[in-house]
Amino acid sequence: DTAVSQTPKYLVTQMGNDKSIKCEQNLGHDTMYWYKQDSKKFLKIMFSYNNKELIINETVPNRFSPKSPDKAHLNLHINSLELGDSAVYFCASSQDQGQGNNEQFFGPGTRLTVL
Amino acid sequence: GDSVTQMEGPVTLSEEAFLTINCTYTATGYPSLFWYVQYPGEGLQLLLKATKADDKGSNKGFEATYRKETTSFHLEKGSVQVSDSAVYFCALNGGGYNKLIFGAGTRLAVHP
Numbered sequence: 165d166t167a168v169s170q171t172p173k174y175l176v177t178q179m180g181n182d183k184s185i186k187c188e189q190n191l192g193h194d195t196m197y198w199y200k201q202d203s204k205k206f207l208k209i210m211f212s213y214n215n216k217e218l219i220i221n222e223t224v225p226n227r228f229s230p231k232s233p234d235k236a237h238l239n240l241h242i243n244s245l246e247l248g249d250s251a252v253y254f255c256a257s258s259q260d261q262g263q264g265n266n267e268q269f270f271g272p273g274t275r276l277t278v279l
Numbered sequence: 280g281d282s283v284t285q286m287e288g289p290v291t292l293s294e295e296a297f298l299t300i301n302c303t304y305t306a307t308g309y310p311s312l313f314w315y316v317q318y319p320g321e322g323l324q325l326l327l328k329a330t331k332a333d334d335k336g337s338n339k340g341f342e343a344t345y346r347k348e349t350t351s352f353h354l355e356k357g358s359v360q361v362s363d364s365a366v367y368f369c370a371l372n373g374g375g376y377n378k379l380i381f382g383a384g385t386r387l388a389v390h391p
Binding site: 168195199204205206207208209212219220254256258260266267268269270271272273 | 315317321322323324325328366368376377378379380381383384386
């Protein structure tokens with residue numbers, strides 16, 4: 165059983181298109197996250213949702229819109245894709261948002277390439 | 280704001296060599312500290328963590344001690360294996376919203 169799964173694993177698309185990446189966790193966690201890893205492997209948080217509510221939004225362009233239909237899913241929709249959006253996007257989840265020491269479990273990543 | 284600084288890689292070692300990857304942090308308050316590992320083509324896995332000063336995290340032969348006086352959390356292993364080849368990320372969590380702030384990552388390559 166995959167704890168945190170993402171689809172698709174690879175996504176190649178043209179500039180200007182709109183695309184979505186899906187994430188699901190079967191751990192019963194309340195909190196989910198999206199991270200972006202650039203070509204130099206630098207990882208930065210983008211969003212976090214707790215029980216379907218947005219709690220972190222790290223100055224990400226509004227072309228990126230996360231959606232959480234329920235607490236087990238956090239999807240990422242990207243409008244008007246740009247070359248600079250090419251990266252690996254990781255979904256993660258944790259039991260909850262508090263205490264500051266909750267382990268985050270990561271998905272396998274989605275490699276997005278914008279041509 | 281909070282930040283994490285890691286030694287630049289790549290680090291190249293022979294099997295059974297001693298490993299140190301330096302990590303220092305800047306944070307307000309008392310963050311929890313983590314080491315995550317990313318094997319080729321995979322997502323991140325938690326390697327070890329420490330939640331307060333002087334705590335030592337350990338797993339799979341790796342260790343790191345939370346040093347508040349030097350704001351450091353250096354990763355060590357006494358004898359590396361080829362299977363340890365991966366990218367290692369130091370991270371902190373300053374509390375509230377469980378936001379992880381990562382260092383730039385250090386690539387480790389271990390040769391037989």
